[in-house]
Amino acid sequence: MFKRFSGATQAKEVLLAHCPPIMRTCSIACSEAAGRAVSQDIVSPVSLPGFDRAAMDGFAVKSEDTKGARPSAPVFLERFLPVRTGMEVPSDYDAVVMLEDTRLRADSLEITAEVHAYRNVSRIGEDITRGEAVFREGHVLRPPDIALLSALGIGEVQVYGRPKVVIIPTGGELVPIGERPLKTGEAYEINGLMAKLYLEKWGCDAHKLEIVSDDSEKIREAILSNLDADMIVIIGGTSVGEKDYAPRVLMETGELFVHGIRLQPGKPTAFGAVCSTTVVCLPGYPVAALAVLYQFVRPALKKMAHLSDFLPQIPVRLARKIPSRPGYLSMVRVALKDGEAEPIMVSGAGILSSVARADGFVIVPEDLEGFEEGETVSLCLFE
Amino acid sequence: MFKRFSGATQAKEVLLAHCPPIMRTCSIACSEAAGRAVSQDIVSPVSLPGFDRAAMDGFAVKSEDTKGARPSAPVFLERFLPVRTGMEVPSDYDAVVMLEDTRLRADSLEITAEVHAYRNVSRIGEDITRGEAVFREGHVLRPPDIALLSALGIGEVQVYGRPKVVIIPTGGELVPIGERPLKTGEAYEINGLMAKLYLEKWGCDAHKLEIVSDDSEKIREAILSNLDADMIVIIGGTSVGEKDYAPRVLMETGELFVHGIRLQPGKPTAFGAVCSTTVVCLPGYPVAALAVLYQFVRPALKKMAHLSDFLPQIPVRLARKIPSRPGYLSMVRVALKDGEAEPIMVSGAGILSSVARADGFVIVPEDLEGFEEGETVSLCLFE
Numbered sequence: 001m002f003k004r005f006s007g008a009t010q011a012k013e014v015l016l017a018h019c020p021p022i023m024r025t026c027s028i029a030c031s032e033a034a035g036r037a038v039s040q041d042i043v044s045p046v047s048l049p050g051f052d053r054a055a056m057d058g059f060a061v062k063s064e065d066t067k068g069a070r071p072s073a074p075v076f077l078e079r080f081l082p083v084r085t086g087m088e089v090p091s092d093y094d095a096v097v098m099l100e101d102t103r104l105r106a107d108s109l110e111i112t113a114e115v116h117a118y119r120n121v122s123r124i125g126e127d128i129t130r131g132e133a134v135f136r137e138g139h140v141l142r143p144p145d146i147a148l149l150s151a152l153g154i155g156e157v158q159v160y161g162r163p164k165v166v167i168i169p170t171g172g173e174l175v176p177i178g179e180r181p182l183k184t185g186e187a188y189e190i191n192g193l194m195a196k197l198y199l200e201k202w203g204c205d206a207h208k209l210e211i212v213s214d215d216s217e218k219i220r221e222a223i224l225s226n227l228d229a230d231m232i233v234i235i236g237g238t239s240v241g242e243k244d245y246a247p248r249v250l251m252e253t254g255e256l257f258v259h260g261i262r263l264q265p266g267k268p269t270a271f272g273a274v275c276s277t278t279v280v281c282l283p284g285y286p287v288a289a290l291a292v293l294y295q296f297v298r299p300a301l302k303k304m305a306h307l308s309d310f311l312p313q314i315p316v317r318l319a320r321k322i323p324s325r326p327g328y329l330s331m332v333r334v335a336l337k338d339g340e341a342e343p344i345m346v347s348g349a350g351i352l353s354s355v356a357r358a359d360g361f362v363i364v365p366e367d368l369e370g371f372e373e374g375e376t377v378s379l380c381l382f383e
Numbered sequence: 384m385f386k387r388f389s390g391a392t393q394a395k396e397v398l399l400a401h402c403p404p405i406m407r408t409c410s411i412a413c414s415e416a417a418g419r420a421v422s423q424d425i426v427s428p429v430s431l432p433g434f435d436r437a438a439m440d441g442f443a444v445k446s447e448d449t450k451g452a453r454p455s456a457p458v459f460l461e462r463f464l465p466v467r468t469g470m471e472v473p474s475d476y477d478a479v480v481m482l483e484d485t486r487l488r489a490d491s492l493e494i495t496a497e498v499h500a501y502r503n504v505s506r507i508g509e510d511i512t513r514g515e516a517v518f519r520e521g522h523v524l525r526p527p528d529i530a531l532l533s534a535l536g537i538g539e540v541q542v543y544g545r546p547k548v549v550i551i552p553t554g555g556e557l558v559p560i561g562e563r564p565l566k567t568g569e570a571y572e573i574n575g576l577m578a579k580l581y582l583e584k585w586g587c588d589a590h591k592l593e594i595v596s597d598d599s600e601k602i603r604e605a606i607l608s609n610l611d612a613d614m615i616v617i618i619g620g621t622s623v624g625e626k627d628y629a630p631r632v633l634m635e636t637g638e639l640f641v642h643g644i645r646l647q648p649g650k651p652t653a654f655g656a657v658c659s660t661t662v663v664c665l666p667g668y669p670v671a672a673l674a675v676l677y678q679f680v681r682p683a684l685k686k687m688a689h690l691s692d693f694l695p696q697i698p699v700r701l702a703r704k705i706p707s708r709p710g711y712l713s714m715v716r717v718a719l720k721d722g723e724a725e726p727i728m729v730s731g732a733g734i735l736s737s738v739a740r741a742d743g744f745v746i747v748p749e750d751l752e753g754f755e756e757g758e759t760v761s762l763c764l765f766e
Contacts, residue, residue, distance in 0.1 A: 143577045
């Protein structure tokens, strides 16, 4: 029997409570900082533009000289300077007349439009003023943000560290991917690779250890020698069988918060901690492991990384009824077909081809017994 | 004046028509193939599982021996084999009785549940059968797909090549980022970095050249020496000024399809081709460049890369009216505030801080004159 069996919502709260945002910081080159959260307010050392800048191709003029100019009553100027977009408008001038409204004469400039002061001029500091906070602590940098920092001459930024995650695959029947042909009874260790690819996508530094056999002492050692990680993800051996060591090791070595979750698939899941390292035990069945990664590990790591855990949802019509076990949160794989969501109903959490055929998943909350055919549901695409 | 002025929808069609999906392929390691489109059907060389596999911890039995077993009438077996989840069920047996329904005696196994043939057994080929097409040509691989391929012993896959894009920043006033302090009238070349970061995010191999001065011969040379690229992105010099060489060079050296688009911001944009390389001329104003990247370059490159150009949209209520120029497609930056979209109304396409303050954008289609306060609109988050 599971010792600390929990509802899915409650289990998520417990996990998130043990995953505080990472407070260590590092300084990195701006050009490498896309997707990172800045760890302090960034204040501009300069104004942008740093000078009054022409916003149009044309002629810099004194606006007072242009009074009354119009096509039927052109004005002829002697004080003017040809400028291109982006060039300085020197302090002798205060506006730019567009090229289209001018004709250059031998000894003067004919203009057919009046301009007010600072017309077609980007004034010094118009975009950013010196000393202004450009980004607040916690802002996640996107490519245009990095362009802006570069424009200000800021080459390095302080950002929060990425969560360090160590993945420990367990199971005596497992063989490293591609190492040698399988014998009967063996399988390649694929969950570790799947977890690593997702953790990297979600903003972590993920390191996968070699396979640990079903031996509580070895699992304990693997945990204890990786306590510099923010999170340890143990895969396999999480159920209540004789050789399901992982949760027991957690209980003996640190704390076990949750063991067994009303999540379908994904029931044999455990959360705990050893010292300040959070430990998640994923089920060995790949579809169950995937469900736990999405429902629990993703929001926990996004919180640690100071990132939003927003997952885009698309409203779609259900082509067929989805039944669901009451009290359980269910992650149902669905394929998009002619704009409708077709549930992929296979029983086994070991059937990875059901994910290969799925475009995404629909979550049935704990308080529902499923969705009816024709209902509009929210589809999350697999990333 | 612009020579081939176009509506935004029409311009996009023209560009996409000149951006066929890339047909060259390459073979890469599965573990590196996340996000890539496979270039041929992938057929499984093996069955998965490769043997009849226990789906539960318990005992392998002959189902016929278990007839009638129930708690009140246990059956005692002499033929049985202890198995753990994932282990082989040898051919002498055809079902697994769960551990919970058994008690091991000194000379027999007491069972309290009847099992039918193949109960709690994952049969050979249940997930994938040998010779089955696992993925069809064009499928974009996600982490669980890579896990599945690895489970099948497939270590390499044929995928379509990534679009090769060469970025050519132009402008005599530009200085490479961080090279030296700026003099008055100069600016750092930031659009090239922004474009490169987005193109890489969108699945391309992007290579940025050094800044080319405003000189039609040098721009021509830069184009001609990069015709092995699938797309060339020229930044700056795209308007109709005296020194706006890029579109003219295109017209003289290859073809100019579009010059000037009813897009706000982003009007001075050009599309063309030299030999079979598509050329996009982006405006030098960063917000305009960003609009063109999202509205045109992104769908074009996603098509070339065999990827979906789906961009998640969130329905939000507008906190204030958005006006828009009729006939123009407008990309309006908005900030999310208390769950509502607050338009950021700044006139200049040079004001990059308007993007820094924005969470995303709302598109006003060409046939609308804007949106009213309180309307529900679709927000796209900046990636």
